[in-house]
Amino acid sequence: MFRRTFWFTAGAAAGVWATTKVNRKLKQLTPESLANQAAGKAIEAGHRLKDFALDVRDGMAQREAELDEALGLNANPELPSPRHVAALENSNHPKYSKNPTYVERSTYSYNRNEDH
Template identity: 35%
Template sequence: MSRLFWLGVGVAAGVLATRKANQAAHAATPAGIGANVGEGLRELATAIGSFGAEVRAGMVEREHELQETVERQTGHTPGRRARRAND
């Protein structure tokens, strides 16, 4: 019984080692490298888009804060529409 167990462990280890070796070999091919680069570029584009969205949200929030400050200090409500109407 013990020999059968160790035979099974050896077969499982061999299968895992073969799969890892095949994955490593595929990653070293031009197609595998291209896939890795493509995935990296997709992640970079997603991160840049997310950063841009956060910056825009921060700009809008800061603009509201500044408008509230101007309105509190002057009593005048600034805004694009107000400026255009006065021009």
């Protein structure tokens, strides 16, 4: 009699355990749950990518400082003064002459196919 009670109880417990396990798995496979899991993974991947980019930026700054020190570029060199270029007008060009009969042509193209 105790054997039957033991096996009945063991079977009932195994059935409850299996049913609970299956119900949990079914809840994980609903579309809403899958969407939440995918969003969570995407956010986690974004954080990892951001951390990687920050590490790369820090490494680049460190390496640039090392190269500047090795090449002696840390000193602030005196920059040359900017060059001033005088704009010269072509006095022979009709546009710049005092001739009032000069009419500047438009650079607009009337080709309809040129825009596409």
